[in-house]
Amino acid sequence: MPSANKPRSSMNVFLGFFYLTAFLAPISAVSAQANKNAGWDLIKIGGYDYVSLEAIKRFYSFTKLTRSGNSVILDKSKVQMKLKVGSSECLMNNVKFIFSHAVTTSGNSVYVSRIDLAKLIDPVLRPNFIKNAGDFRTVILDAGHGGKDPGATNQVGTEAAYNLRLAVRLKGLLAAKGFKVKMIRDSDRFYSLEERVTIANSVNENAIFISLHFNSGGRQARGIETFTLSPPGVSHYDASLKASDAIARAGNEHDSANIALATVIHGSVLRKLGTNSFDRGIKRARFSVLSGVKHPAVLFEGGFMTHPYEARLIANESYQAAIAQGMMDAIDRYRFAVGHNPKAEKR
Numbered sequence: 001m002p003s004a005n006k007p008r009s010s011m012n013v014f015l016g017f018f019y020l021t022a023f024l025a026p027i028s029a030v031s032a033q034a035n036k037n038a039g040w041d042l043i044k045i046g047g048y049d050y051v052s053l054e055a056i057k058r059f060y061s062f063t064k065l066t067r068s069g070n071s072v073i074l075d076k077s078k079v080q081m082k083l084k085v086g087s088s089e090c091l092m093n094n095v096k097f098i099f100s101h102a103v104t105t106s107g108n109s110v111y112v113s114r115i116d117l118a119k120l121i122d123p124v125l126r127p128n129f130i131k132n133a134g135d136f137r138t139v140i141l142d143a144g145h146g147g148k149d150p151g152a153t154n155q156v157g158t159e160a161a162y163n164l165r166l167a168v169r170l171k172g173l174l175a176a177k178g179f180k181v182k183m184i185r186d187s188d189r190f191y192s193l194e195e196r197v198t199i200a201n202s203v204n205e206n207a208i209f210i211s212l213h214f215n216s217g218g219r220q221a222r223g224i225e226t227f228t229l230s231p232p233g234v235s236h237y238d239a240s241l242k243a244s245d246a247i248a249r250a251g252n253e254h255d256s257a258n259i260a261l262a263t264v265i266h267g268s269v270l271r272k273l274g275t276n277s278f279d280r281g282i283k284r285a286r287f288s289v290l291s292g293v294k295h296p297a298v299l300f301e302g303g304f305m306t307h308p309y310e311a312r313l314i315a316n317e318s319y320q321a322a323i324a325q326g327m328m329d330a331i332d333r334y335r336f337a338v339g340h341n342p343k344a345e346k347r
């Protein structure tokens, strides 16, 4: 993941936090003019707020903005962001994110939706500014499916069994590093989605929640993907926007932490899998575990059981070990990134 853009002086810390707070305020409370004054160059396109890439470049101290046709690249030390006009795909340090709205233009400038800036780009670039992402020692592992629900199946195995095997392996790594692990299930037993949420929410200390799955979807589909809860106003992946999408869920309390956690897990597993990986991106969804769990949460899909090559990989111990190790490294890095909160230090 991109390293945190640590402002160079305490004055910069203060200014950075001040503008971010102003920026995240509800749109009804902040007029377009006020935002313009804060330097965000806010405009409305198709009913949504957009900010210019020039403003993003200034605020996050990118050193270079290069546009060639529809391709746009923002660069600074240790961070590269690649965008395409008309596309929702964004690469940050070569990890793929799926924006809620496509990148667009107005006049000669390129614009990104305000919700993608506030709910995705900002927490990824500045995880140390995430509020209420306190230090944690507990990891809740949710091996998807089980019992009467085998999940995806192929000739060699069931998703429920692979999910549990991955969870047990990751639990071992985490325990060895001193983390407390809460397993939603540690045997081939069925739990409803509501029961999983209830068990996770019975953990009262700071924790993170990771739901483990393998995918299905025809012989062509392949790759890993990581889901985090859609922020209010953003639909479930591939679905059209519904009125109920505007309502905040329990999981939305951690919107910023959710995307930061997804980023570090997705990027770290991709690196560990190396040439065996295919990046489907970090996506938004309204799965019930993501909506209901009160801890920062992600749902990880570790490859397609329906793809002939990936089916063999998933059954392979070293592939599972690479995923577990990638997640372990990610959890360590995430804990470090959010554990240095400039706001908390000021109290």
Ligand SMILES: [Zn+2]
Residues within 6 Å of the ligand: 144, 145, 151, 152, 159, 213, 214
């Ligand atoms: Zn599943």
